[in-house]
Amino acid sequence: MTLSAADADWIAADWGTSNLRVWAMRGDEALVERRSNNGMGAMPRPEDFADELARLTEGWPPVPVIACGMVGARQGWVEVPYRAVPCPAAPELTAVPGDPGGRPVLIAGGVMQTDPPDVMRGEETQIAGVLAAKPDFDGVICLPGTHTKWARISAGEICHFQTVMTGEIFGLLSRQSVLRHSLISGDHDPAVFAEETDRALSQPHQAWARLFRLRAASLVGDAAPGEAVSRLSGSLIGLDLGAARAYWLGEQVLILGNSRLAALYDAALRMQGVASVVGDADTATRAGLLAAWRKYEGRS
């Protein structure tokens, strides 16, 4: 028998700055997935969130929605307070008043750190998903993305973490800076990527100066197509790894992320002798939301 969205007993929602994804869930099974580009950044007014959620879940039963991500930020739907590290990864839920659209909507709170200052919203739920499957996980989780997070996990808690703006800076440099003229897309060049990662780790100041060379090389040299993109991602991921050395050195690292970016971090870490493992970020997100839903059902 095939189940449809009508059989859902809850809805999982991953609502970040740029995107919203919802899954009609039956227990741990995702029955249907829907996506929208109306992330938190596209919602000028708090009431827009209810409309967008109703639109994207149209026809689905009136079951609880468990959401994580920037939807709980100050500029989001309902501001959900941060918890401070060290704290359990499993998020605490805050209900949106009034059951919008006839459904209870529960938003997961983020995690903050005061020394040094740092924040996350959404990644704590992915980490909770990892811990739901492996309660005794002890090590480091790397979550590459617009803002890459490195988190040290021990005894079921997020002990401390670090954010590096690698993905956002890659996007700005490759789409909006003068480098965009020289970043012709082409096949990824693993040798060039490895070379730049190593250089950025061993000579971080020179990595900074080497950025403009990507442009200059295409004007006065004979850079191969695709080479500049591989160099830029190698440089930026190398700088990220240099900043996060205390997280991965001598550690087992679990990388959670989309396949392409996760594979680059995996390659870079392996070059440094780290036995990294790549896990699926969406699976982790849904597992973290599932754990939160089960806890909510148990107490409601």
Add this chain to the structure above:
Amino acid sequence: MTLSAADADWIAADWGTSNLRVWAMRGDEALVERRSNNGMGAMPRPEDFADELARLTEGWPPVPVIACGMVGARQGWVEVPYRAVPCPAAPELTAVPGDPGGRPVLIAGGVMQTDPPDVMRGEETQIAGVLAAKPDFDGVICLPGTHTKWARISAGEICHFQTVMTGEIFGLLSRQSVLRHSLISGDHDPAVFAEETDRALSQPHQAWARLFRLRAASLVGDAAPGEAVSRLSGSLIGLDLGAARAYWLGEQVLILGNSRLAALYDAALRMQGVASVVGDADTATRAGLLAAWRKYEGRS
């Protein structure tokens, strides 16, 4: 007797990516200045350059125009070839065919370097202006800007140079990244600037990780207004100085730039014990164009 633009015997033009400035000149004296935001980047077709120049110099006599900057780039009016270092700073001029607008228009060529790859267009004319006043200048010229240039000058020649994208990255981070929410303008804080510059010089990888803290500190901490801007410029200029250490260490450095940015580089260099001197960039540009005009007049 007061001179007006009608008394000009040549026109100086500084035509970069974002702006065009022209001066009606009588010898070394600037009689009138006009500005436009129609830089090279705003000119979709080569013929637009002639229209824009005619518009901005309307009413001025039909005297030669000597121009430098991105107007001579591949995406500019007429592509003027680069000369390779080491070479005299004094630019070679290429005439735009057909005396557009009834005036000879001469464009200064840029300078390139193959190892490592680098290019400049416009800065060579400013350097030539410095050398016109001080032919025996031997040292380093730092030209802060969208793309900061560091150039080693000896025996009247540009020996080698390095570009760092400091200004462009500052602009992208402060106006388009998530940091924009936390960069409340305020008074420059010299102590915070100095602290970040030092950190970026001694711990470049950590500077990379500290970028997101500017955002996080405003969410979970009590950052003072203006502090984040001073931290960001301190970080980026510190990274720039780290990349250019071979240029300034133990050298006399002449900084050419607009007053605010030049003052920041000056402060950062002085903290490292460098006896830097700040010179006016516009004066240097006109002096370099003047030397080129005199050479052109002498041979025409």
